[in-house]
Amino acid sequence: MTISLQKSTLFPIVLLFLFSCTDNRSVDLLKQAQNEAANNPSNAIILLDSIKSPEKMGKGNYMQYVVTRVQARYNNDEDITGDTLVFEAQKYYNDISNFDKAAVANFYAGTVYRSQHVPEKALNSFLLATAYSRKAKNTMLAAKSLHFLGNIYLEQGITDSSIVHLHDALNLYNNESETGIRRLQVMSALGRSYDLANKLDSAYYFFNKSLDLANETDNAEHKAIQAYNLGYITMRMKQYDKSTVYLSKALEQTANTKDSLKIYLNLSLLYNEKSKPDSAKYYTDLIKNQVSAIKDNYLLESIYGSLSDYNSQIGDVSQALYYKGLQMEANQKILEERSTEKLFNAENKYQLQIQEQEHKAERKFFVLLQVTVFILMLLAIMFCRKRKYKKLKKLEEKVHSLTQDRLFEHSIASKSYLENVYEHFIIGWSDIETKVNQILLTGREEIDIEIYIEIKAMVDALKKQTNEQLLIVAKDYLSSDLYLGKKLSGALTDTDLIILMLCHLQYSEEAIAFIIDSKGNTFNLTDIKWNIERKLHQAGMNEFNIKALLYPE
Numbered sequence: 001m002t003i004s005l006q007k008s009t010l011f012p013i014v015l016l017f018l019f020s021c022t023d024n025r026s027v028d029l030l031k032q033a034q035n036e037a038a039n040n041p042s043n044a045i046i047l048l049d050s051i052k053s054p055e056k057m058g059k060g061n062y063m064q065y066v067v068t069r070v071q072a073r074y075n076n077d078e079d080i081t082g083d084t085l086v087f088e089a090q091k092y093y094n095d096i097s098n099f100d101k102a103a104v105a106n107f108y109a110g111t112v113y114r115s116q117h118v119p120e121k122a123l124n125s126f127l128l129a130t131a132y133s134r135k136a137k138n139t140m141l142a143a144k145s146l147h148f149l150g151n152i153y154l155e156q157g158i159t160d161s162s163i164v165h166l167h168d169a170l171n172l173y174n175n176e177s178e179t180g181i182r183r184l185q186v187m188s189a190l191g192r193s194y195d196l197a198n199k200l201d202s203a204y205y206f207f208n209k210s211l212d213l214a215n216e217t218d219n220a221e222h223k224a225i226q227a228y229n230l231g232y233i234t235m236r237m238k239q240y241d242k243s244t245v246y247l248s249k250a251l252e253q254t255a256n257t258k259d260s261l262k263i264y265l266n267l268s269l270l271y272n273e274k275s276k277p278d279s280a281k282y283y284t285d286l287i288k289n290q291v292s293a294i295k296d297n298y299l300l301e302s303i304y305g306s307l308s309d310y311n312s313q314i315g316d317v318s319q320a321l322y323y324k325g326l327q328m329e330a331n332q333k334i335l336e337e338r339s340t341e342k343l344f345n346a347e348n349k350y351q352l353q354i355q356e357q358e359h360k361a362e363r364k365f366f367v368l369l370q371v372t373v374f375i376l377m378l379l380a381i382m383f384c385r386k387r388k389y390k391k392l393k394k395l396e397e398k399v400h401s402l403t404q405d406r407l408f409e410h411s412i413a414s415k416s417y418l419e420n421v422y423e424h425f426i427i428g429w430s431d432i433e434t435k436v437n438q439i440l441l442t443g444r445e446e447i448d449i450e451i452y453i454e455i456k457a458m459v460d461a462l463k464k465q466t467n468e469q470l471l472i473v474a475k476d477y478l479s480s481d482l483y484l485g486k487k488l489s490g491a492l493t494d495t496d497l498i499i500l501m502l503c504h505l506q507y508s509e510e511a512i513a514f515i516i517d518s519k520g521n522t523f524n525l526t527d528i529k530w531n532i533e534r535k536l537h538q539a540g541m542n543e544f545n546i547k548a549l550l551y552p553e
Contacts, residue, residue: 026051026052026054026057026061027057027061029047029048029050029051030047030048030051030054030057030061030064030065030068032047033045033047033048033068033072034064034068036072037068037071037072037075038071038075041071041072041073041074041075041076042072042076044068044071044072045069045072045073045076048065048068048069048072051065059092063088063089063092063093063105064089064101066085066086066088066089067086067089067101067104067105067108069083070083070086070108070111070112071104071108074108074111079115080111080112080115081112081115081116083112084112086105086108086109086112087109087112089105089109090102090105090106090109090125092105093105093106094106094128099132099133099135099136100132100136100138102128102132103129103132103133103135103136103138103141103142103145104129104141106125106126106128106129106132106145107125107126107129107133107141107144107145109125110122110123110125110126110129110145110148111148113125114148114152119152119155119156122148122152123149123152126145126146126148126149126152127145127149129141129142129145130142130145130146130149133145139172139175139176140172140176140179142172143169143172143173143176143179143182144169144182146165146166146168146169146172147165147166147169147173147182147185147186147189149161149165149169150162150163150164150165150166150169150186150189150190150193151189153165154166154189154192154193154196157196159193159194159196159197160197162189162193163190163193163194163197166186166189166190166193167190169186170183170186170187170190173186180213180216180217180219181217181219181222183213184210184213184214184217184219184222187206187207187209187210187213188206188207188210188222188225188226188229190202190206191203191204191205191206191207191210191229191233192229194206195232195233195236200233200236200237203233204230204233204234204237207226207229207230207233208226208230210222210225210226210229211223211226211227211230214226220253223253224250224253224254224259225250225259227246227247227249227250227253228246228247228250228254228259228262228263228266230242230246231243231244231245231246231247231249231250231263231266232247232266234246235247235266235269235270235273238273240270240273240274243266243270244267244270247263247266247267247270250263251263251267257290258294258296258299261287261290261291261294261299261303262299262302264283264286264287265283265287265299265302265303267279267283268280268283268284268287268310269309271283272309272310277310277314280310281310281314284307284310287303287307288307291303297330297331297333300326300330301327301330301331304323304324304326304327304330305323305324305327307319307323308320308321308322308323308324308327311323372461372465463515467498467515467516470497470498470501470502471494471497471498471501473501474489474497474498474500474501475489475497487539487540488536488539488540488541490539491535491536491538491539492532492535492536495516496528496531496532496535498515498516499512499516499525499528499529499532500532500549500550502515503525503529503549503550503551503552504549504550504552506552509523509525512525513525529550532550533546533550536549
């Protein structure tokens with residue numbers, strides 16, 4: 001009977017141990033796969049496939065499994081169109097505000113949306129990936145996200161946004177090692193963006209820089225691509241001899257049928273411009289023989305336009321009109337495929353998501369602030385009751401009153417809340433501290449120094465936390481500018497940012513000096529404000545916004 005009882009007790013323990021070992025092994029395999037996903041994606045897939053029942057690993061590990069699998073499959077050039085579980089992982093990490101993992105989840109959700117040809121959702125995902133990766137200080141992922149954003153805007157014909165994001169991506173790539181191919185791709189995309197914006201000199205500059213880098217890295221594929229790009233752009237610049245050299249070189253280096261058709265097309269256009277119909281006809285015939293296999297509407301639009309121009313030059317009006325009609329049909333399909341309005345809606349959605357996350361962070365801070373003030377009040381009550389200290393009793397009543405004010409003011413806007421914390425609590429403490437020092441000097445009343453020091457330390461900690469929050473508010477406000485945000489927030493020191501917000505809240509020079517712990521005889525607010533104004537002006541902020549911040553009415 002005893003043996004039977006021991007066996008029945010031991011069995012579930014052994015079973016639990018075996019399950020625990022299985023879970024630990026699955027987590028270890030997942031971690032190994034994460035390390036391999038970027039550089040050895042095929043190995044990562046093998047490791048992930050060896051995990052049995054990944055959905056039983058727990059929510060967090062399973063979501064990480066989903067993201068890592070998409071990452072490995074994407075880097076292994078596999079079709080990820082159906083990997084929609086990553087959208088669940090994206091929402092999971094966005095909700096828990098894990099910046100590092102949310103950045104990766106949003107990035108690969110964006111790649112899946114891109115493979116599904118849903119540009120507006122891809123845009124939103126890459127915008128979030130950029131924001132989170134910057135907060136997580138993941139420079140490479142931020143650069144890749146900006147790169148994708150630039151490409152999406154370019155494909156939709158929104159060249160100003162494309163140029164901004166591609167330049168940002170290039171700047172980040174320049175600060176990272178082993179980014180040669182990515183810099184090549186970004187510079188090539190910048191060339192196309194400037195071409196679309198009709199800024200031909202800038203387009204030529206970036207195509208030429210791309211060719212230099214392709215030669216430097218001995219990248220045969222991009223040597224051909226950039227030779228083609230330079231041939232195309234010099235033709236648009238009417239430098240026909242240069243164009244002929246570049247296009248001929250590109251044709252020699254290209255084995256891809258689609259790329260060859262693009263070169264035939266441009267050679268046909270070039271010889272049309274040079275009034276050489278025989279040469280133009282030669283390349284036009286090459287295009288006609290392969291045009292039926294082309295599905296790219298952008299390429300078809302150009303091909304039909306070239307064929308229309310050629311037939312117009314040789315006087316075949318009916319054929320010219322026929323191809324002009326086909327060109328217009330291809331153009332109409334391009335317009336239908338574009339999602340410009342949806343992209344703008346996606347940008348608005350992103351701004352709302354960021355604002356909601358900022359409000360969530362503020363609410364979290366306010367809860368912490370309330371708890372801190374409440375603990376301070378509780379300690380004050382305990383100490384006062386224990387020692388029957390009259391002066392400390394008055395402090396207790398003051399802290400109690402301030403705490404009730406703080407709890408009531410939680411319902412108002414965060415700016416007013418911070419303002420009242422400063423004005424009625426932290427600066428109010430200065431008066432209490434002055435009176436206590438006077439009592440210590442006169443020696444007329446007895447004071448429990450240990451209690452006083454402990455309370456003062458708590459007030460100083462609250463003051464530090466409030467200053468830190470004010471600093472975050474200032475940085476977030478300046479960073480909200482789409483084009484100048486990073487430059488504006490980086491132009492000012494932390495002390496400058498705190499003083500900027502205190503000036504905006506209309507604090508006196510004496511109060512500001514106290515809050516930043518400055519000595520009164522060395523603190524000159526007029527000079528500091530002038531210096532801040534100068535820095536913001538140099539960073540690109542206009543005079544109206546500077547005045548509104550530093551000198552509110």
